[in-house]
Amino acid sequence: MGVSKVYCAVLAGGSGTRMKSPLPKQFMMLGNAPVFIHSIRTLLKDERIEQLWIGSNGDWLDLAKEQLEKYLGENERVRLCEGGADREGTFLKVMEGIKSENDISDDDIVLIHDAVRPFVNTRIIDDVINEMANCDACNTVVPVNDTISRVGADGIVIDIPNRAELFAGQSPQGFKINKLMNAFASLDENTRKILTDTTKVCLSQGMEVHTVKGEFYNFKITTPYDLEVATHVLAWIESIL
Helix, strand or coil, X not given: CCCCCEEEEEEECXXXXXXXXXXXXHHCEECCEEHHHHHHHHHCCCCCEEEEEEEECHHHHHHHHHHHHHHHCCCCCEEEEECXXXXXXXXXXXXXXXXXXXXXXXXXXXXXEECCCCCCCHHHHHHHHHHCCCCCEEEEEEECCCCCCEECCCCCEEECCXXXXXXXXXXXXEEEHHHHHHXXXXXXXXXXXXXXXXXXXHHHCCCCEEEEECCCCCCCCCCHHHHHHHHHHHHHHHHHC
């Protein structure tokens, strides 16, 4: 089973409410570039990615375009479109764009990446694309270091799962496009609202999801604390390059 064409969806539709900033976190500066530009630059290093689409909150579409032009310049592989009301809605909007420009075969894949994970590296991207030759869905994960407690609504611990079996999901995630879109199409509206992660959609339809090793520094910037940590991680990465 081989891979034909590779597309990428960078989801930049968040409004940044947890950052407590009027500017969504993906457009905030991190070092010498906005947060989302860092991951886009890394993703574009992989020449197998035919097109990279960014789905942006409609209120910030002009800013996204402005920052793309300023920090990336002209790039025929990059597209920008308006996102949806949530993460999955933004992804579906991006897929509409991809399918409007391309004839999608059963072997074609899409990588989904969070715009606020600026430190994805080329090894992870390579591993996800390569693993997609063996599966229909793939997730980037790291082991959980802390003991995890499952707690009920009353605040009482229900269970403490085996930590050896627990992993935190990251991105990029990889999916065979037609298989994933068929999985979405099979969901009713209520189920779609409950399944907030694309991998859950695949699992709900009986698809086998493979994994590749992520990196702890490939974290998601969500809060002011995360952004502060990210400035130090960026300095560390730049010092070892």
